[in-house]
Amino acid sequence: MQITSRQIETFYAVVSIGSMTGAARFLGRTQSAVSRLISDLEGSTGLILFERSGARLYPTQAGLSMY
Known part of the structure; x- marks a missing residue:
C-alpha cells in the first residue's frame, strides 16, 4: 500500500x-x-507509530523518527 499525503497530514496532526x-476536530x-x-x-x-494510553497517544521511537 502506498503512503498518501492525507495519511501524513493526519499523522502530524x-x-x-x-x-x-482532537486531530479529527x-x-x-x-x-x-x-x-x-x-x-x-x-x-x-510496517511500523507501530503510537503507544495508546486511554484516550492519549504517545509516539513511539519510530513515530518520533518519522515526525
Whole structure:
C-alpha cells in the first residue's frame, strides 16, 4: 500500500495534538476516519507509530523518527 499525503497530514496532526479525537476536530474529519488513516499508515510502513494510553497517544521511537 502506498503512503498518501492525507495519511501524513493526519499523522502530524495526531502527534501535535496528542489524540485522534482532537486531530479529527482540527482536520474536520471523523475520529474513525483519522483512526483508519493512522492504521493504514502503520500498515504501509510496517511500523507501530503510537503507544495508546486511554484516550492519549504517545509516539513511539519510530513515530518520533518519522515526525
